[in-house]
Amino acid sequence: MSSALSAPLPASLPVAGSDDRFFVRRVYCVGRNYADHAREMGNDPDREPPFFFAKPADAVFAVHEGVPARQVAPNEVPYPPETENLHFEMELVVAIGEGGSSIEPADALAHVWGYGAGIDLTRRDLQNSAKSLRRPWDLAKGFDFSGPCTPLVPASVIGHPVSARIWLSVDGQPKQVGDLVDQIWPVPDIVAALSRSVTLLPGDVIFTGTPAGVGAIVTGNVVAGGIDGIGELSFRVV
Template sequence: MTPPLFDVPAAPQVPVLGQSGTFPVRRIFCVGRNYAAHAAEMGNEVDREAPFYFTKSAHAICYSGASIAYPLGTQDCHYEMEFVVGIGAPAFRATKANAMQAVYGYACGIDLTRRDLQTQAKDKRRPWDLGKDFEDSAIIAPLTPAAEFGEIADQAIRLTLDGVVAQEAQLSDMVWSVPEVIAHLSQFYHLMPGDLIYTGTPAGVGPVKPGSDLHGQIEGLSDLFLNIGAPE
């Protein structure tokens, strides 16, 4: 095999609580409109026939505790607090009954969105890539192994912006449960270790600005912290 012309960055490595090893990120899938109240606040209805998705590059990963520049190319960047599922075993054409066998662990996450660019794309019936997939747009806290977290139930999910609660719901409010999402997604992709699924955001999304401090919490998981700095 001939040598590569240049080096590319290695896969991002997410810390795992209580483990010396890290979770290498392969792909990022995101579930759209998975909380009915959020869909309503965005002027949409939930598609109850099947979940739908968008993707982010693995190199959109940003670690909790970072201070990042206000994203390029936008005047309206929004936070979206999410429950993140880390896949640790292959899942292909899984069923709701066996889907959870593929789960390695869970984490707090934030999906940053260039809302103005997403809205422009929607209006023109174009893909959302510019609005969703950009550097430092997939923030993640350390993973907690699934066995330590326990069953997904009515754990609180919350985000505070500059000390004020902006989003608050329960994981049980998700329209499509984690096993349903994994089972459905695995009909279209060979889910593999290192894949992450951001499972959607509750109502209360809104803009950030330079100087904003975000604090994400989900009961039983490591908290997430992010600071928004000045534009580049």
């Protein structure tokens, strides 16, 4: 059997301290997983179970590498079209190494290969419009270059962090500062909940929600962020 087109290169992230790559299969994101962020978005964090949305696999990339095939230089992220209100959301990223479905929370960490620090970029005006019209908001979250990320760190190296500072600044001004321990649904619960809806497989990646302080960025801003003990990233919006 022949292919009508050349096979695209699979999306991947570098592994910290190695020449290895982690090939990305699917990307899921958790909404409203920090109580302070849920409140700033006008929601009640005490009454909502975790919910998920998705990004395309190739939306996730390591900013220090750039994307030569799509003319994105290292440490640059293009401002996307169709928005005048691009928001940052700093997040812990979970990389799945062992698949499964209906995973119990007590067993979930055995399925986690490693961790990274990523930013869920959001076209907030598109999202708000879609919400008001009761339409899907896929394109508010799932656009090109919407998931800049650090290299991934294996859990075999750093373990499974429960408490760590998560932060983001714009042009050197602090915008988000929180701690992973403040997650409403910690990583084992997130993995378990998602695995009840889909079968997780190696290469799946989960963005686990953001603390309060989200806000807009514009062309020329320098965005920096990270999670202590996991990684840091920095890029200019172009």
